[in-house]
Amino acid sequence: MTMLETSTTATESLTRRERVVLAELAEDVTLEEIATRLFVTRNTVKSQVRSVYRKIGVSTRTDAVAWARAHGIR
Structure with missing residues (x-):
């Protein structure tokens, strides 16, 4: 499996x-604030x-945000 296929x-x-x-993590x-925005608990977000x-x-x-940006997720 190539790197592109894996991603x-x-x-x-x-x-x-x-x-x-994942998109919210970029903010x-x-x-806790993400949980409030999404109407779930902090543990659910975790x-x-x-x-x-x-x-x-x-x-x-940081790595997750970089990955998201590289893959077109906000």
Whole structure:
């Protein structure tokens, strides 16, 4: 599997909500603020963030935001 195929697979494996959370991470807001915006708990956002990180193969918010921008997610 090539790097492009891997990133395409990762992009496709994200749920709609995970894409929303990933886009929100690019904003200068806390997880609590993201949770408030999305009408969920902070723990729900934390779980979704962990899932996104695992699926796209990153371990930091900075890396996740860079990955999102490179893949056209806000």
